[in-house]
Amino acid sequence: MAxxxxxxxPQPLGLRERKKRRTRDALVDAAHRLFLCHGYGRTTVDxxxxxxxxxxxxxxxxxxxxxxxxxAVLAGAxxxxxxxxxARPAGENPLEAMRGxxxxxxxxxxxxxxxxxxxxxxxxxxxxxxxxxxxxxxHTIQQEVEVARILAEREGLDPAVDLRPRLLAAVFxxxxxxxxxxxxxxxxxxxxxxxxxxxxxxxxxxxxxxxxAGSWR
Amino acid sequence: MAxxxxxxxPQPLGLRERKKRRTRDALVDAAHRLFLCHGYGRTTVDxxxxxxxxxxxxxxxxxxxxxxxxxAVLAGAxxxxxxxxxARPAGENPLEAMRGxxxxxxxxxxxxxxxxxxxxxxxxxxxxxxxxxxxxxxHTIQQEVEVARILAEREGLDPAVDLRPRLLAAVFxxxxxxxxxxxxxxxxxxxxxxxxxxxxxxxxxxxxxxxxAGSWR
DNA sequence: AACATTATGTCAGCTACTGACATTCGACAA
DNA sequence: TTGTCGAATGTCAGTAGCTGACATAATGTT
Numbered sequence: 174m175a176x177x178x179x180x181x182x183p184q185p186l187g188l189r190e191r192k193k194r195r196t197r198d199a200l201v202d203a204a205h206r207l208f209l210c211h212g213y214g215r216t217t218v219d220x221x222x223x224x225x226x227x228x229x230x231x232x233x234x235x236x237x238x239x240x241x242x243x244x245a246v247l248a249g250a251x252x253x254x255x256x257x258x259x260a261r262p263a264g265e266n267p268l269e270a271m272r273g274x275x276x277x278x279x280x281x282x283x284x285x286x287x288x289x290x291x292x293x294x295x296x297x298x299x300x301x302x303x304x305x306x307x308x309x310x311x312h313t314i315q316q317e318v319e320v321a322r323i324l325a326e327r328e329g330l331d332p333a334v335d336l337r338p339r340l341l342a343a344v345f346x347x348x349x350x351x352x353x354x355x356x357x358x359x360x361x362x363x364x365x366x367x368x369x370x371x372x373x374x375x376x377x378x379x380x381x382x383x384x385x386a387g388s389w390r
Numbered sequence: 391m392a393x394x395x396x397x398x399x400p401q402p403l404g405l406r407e408r409k410k411r412r413t414r415d416a417l418v419d420a421a422h423r424l425f426l427c428h429g430y431g432r433t434t435v436d437x438x439x440x441x442x443x444x445x446x447x448x449x450x451x452x453x454x455x456x457x458x459x460x461x462a463v464l465a466g467a468x469x470x471x472x473x474x475x476x477a478r479p480a481g482e483n484p485l486e487a488m489r490g491x492x493x494x495x496x497x498x499x500x501x502x503x504x505x506x507x508x509x510x511x512x513x514x515x516x517x518x519x520x521x522x523x524x525x526x527x528x529h530t531i532q533q534e535v536e537v538a539r540i541l542a543e544r545e546g547l548d549p550a551v552d553l554r555p556r557l558l559a560a561v562f563x564x565x566x567x568x569x570x571x572x573x574x575x576x577x578x579x580x581x582x583x584x585x586x587x588x589x590x591x592x593x594x595x596x597x598x599x600x601x602x603a604g605s606w607r
Numbered sequence: 608a609a610c611a612t613t614a615t616g617t618c619a620g621c622t623a624c625t626g627a628c629a630t631t632c633g634a635c636a637a
Numbered sequence: 638t639t640g641t642c643g644a645a646t647g648t649c650a651g652t653a654g655c656t657g658a659c660a661t662a663a664t665g666t667t
Contacts, residue, residue: 189633189644217622228647233624266605307524314527328606336594337601339568344602347560351553377553381602384554385561388483389545406613406664434653445616450655614663623654631646637639 197235199225204242209294213243213302240308246295247309251316254278258323267324267338271345272375279370296357313350317342348377414452416442421459426511430460430519457525463512464526468533471495475540484541484555488562489595493588513574530567534559565594 186194203224207216218239222232236242257274265273282292299305321338325331332338352373383389403411420441424433435456439449453459474491482490499509516522538555542548549555569590600606 187634192633193645218624219622229623230625230648231646234645237624239623268602268604303528307528310527310531311520311524314523330606336568336572337597337606340565340594340597340601343564343568344561344598347564348557351556351560355553377557380554380557381561384557385485385598387485389547389554404665409664410614435655436653446654447617447656448615451614454655456654608667610666612663612665614661616661617659619656619658621654621656623652625650625652627649629646629648631644633644634642636641 196225196227196231200227200232200235201242201245205246205291205295208243208298209291213239213298213305240305243295243298243305244309244312246292247299248312250278250282251312253281255316255319255323258320263327267328267341268345270324270327271320271341272378275349275374276371293357296353300354300357313346314343317346320345344381348381349374352377413442413444413448417444417449417452418459418462422463422508422512425460425515426508430456430515430522457522460512460515460522461526461529463509464516465529467495467499468529470498472533472536472540475537478544480544484545484558485562487541487544488537488558489592492566492591496587510574513570517571517574530563531560534563537562561598565598566591569594 200221204216204221207220207224218232219229221242222229232242236245254274257277258270261270261273299309317339320342321332324338324342325335328338330338352370356370356373417438421433421438424437424441435449436446438459439446449459453462458465471491474494475487478487478490516526534556537559538549541555541559542552545555547555569587573587573590
């Protein structure tokens with residue numbers, strides 16, 4: 174019965190891995206607190222590190238740079254989106270699949286998994302911090318490349334030849350981003366929920382056709 | 391006749407302004423040479439400054455950061471695009487106006503004004519340098535906001551209410567960016583000219599409708 | 608020629624980030 | 638338990654981007 178190493182049934186994580194995950198989470202947490210409180214620029218890496226009682230050098234072993242710790246939770250959500258998209262039924266066309274995946278992700282956020290409630294504040298922080306915005310946009314287009322890859326595979330296309338996947342992924346990303354913006358910009362009136370966000374995205378998608386059409390009058 | 395200050399007929403620029411412009415141009419030039427030769431990351435600001443025989447501090451009086459000197463010529467092209475767009479006849483619809491403005495800018499580049507031939511190499515440098523790419527994307531969306539403002543004004547719309555200008559500007563920016571990418575990625579075969587670039591953009595725009603349509607098969 | 612403005616140089620300092628090496632801590636076996 | 642190995646961490650020194658403060662030099666103005 175008694176295996177020498179503690180059994181690996183529920184979580185095959187050793188003590189070591191758990192500890193690493195703990196300090197990583199603690200760093201992200203402390204960083205967010207400090208960023209939201211004092212601002213990104215006025216928070217030094219040393220402060221974040223000493224908050225978790227870790228050396229600065231260790232911080233940079235977990236995160237390549239200061240931006241990464243700020244965008245960490247977003248990176249998680251992006252990864253979740255990719256997994257949802259890959260798991261969408263093959264019968265759906267590209268647009269349906271992406272809408273479905275976005276819905277899934279926001280609903281899981283709504284249930285409090287992962288990022289939690291600070292998502293909105295985080296968006297504002299990013300938008301108002303040039304460095305963060307730049308890094309975030311770079312991540313976004315990387316995400317779009319991956320999304321295009323998935324879409325092309327679903328449809329059996331070669332992404333080097335057919336540019337529709339890349340194009341659709343980019344347009345979709347744009348719609349989501351603008352939705353985020355007008356969501357955050359809107360006075361915190363009604364429907365500040367995930368349903369509100371999804372409705373916004375749908376609405377913007379509906380405006381896409383008219384926007385591309387010739388005249389607007 | 392003899393005005394004390396030299397007359398301001400052809401160029402109202404004083405000696406001071408000319409000198410400033412000269413050193414600024416020299417800095418951009420030296421920076422580009424060094425970046426393309428040794429890479430962005432391996433070029434220090436001190437090297438750029440001493441190349442022009444200027445102190446590092448002076449460099450930072452001309453450019454807020456190292457990225458800015460790399461993206462300077464692009465910023466010029468973006469400004470030119472805005473001016474062209476503002477000058478388009480009011481009869482054109484938004485899409486026509488933007489296509490026309492893009493055509494004008496590329497044609498002026500073709501005539502050797504401003505950026506010149508190094509445009510392609512610069513794009514590759516930006517795409518392959520994470521920091522530069524991030525900064526460039528940030529500039530791009532700022533540009534899109536301004537474009538949306540112009541479009542809204544042309545059509546007499548309130549950009550806070552109607553999101554079509556913002557949406558169209560973003561989609562247009564995306565199409566142009568992807569066109570640049572596939573232009574640079576293509577083997578330097580035929581039509582590596584401004585006409586080729588414009589044709590690419592047109593082609594991608596034609597694919598936009600199909601890409602947004604339901605199924606691709 | 609004298610003065611006001613403005614660009615530049617110098618210096619000191621902060622912060623992000625990295626390489627190298629020593630140390631400590633968790634994993635695993637005897 | 639003990640000992641050994643590898644991984645995580647700490648410490649230290651150093652580079653580079655960037656800024657404020659002040660002195661100096663160049664330019665424009667009267």
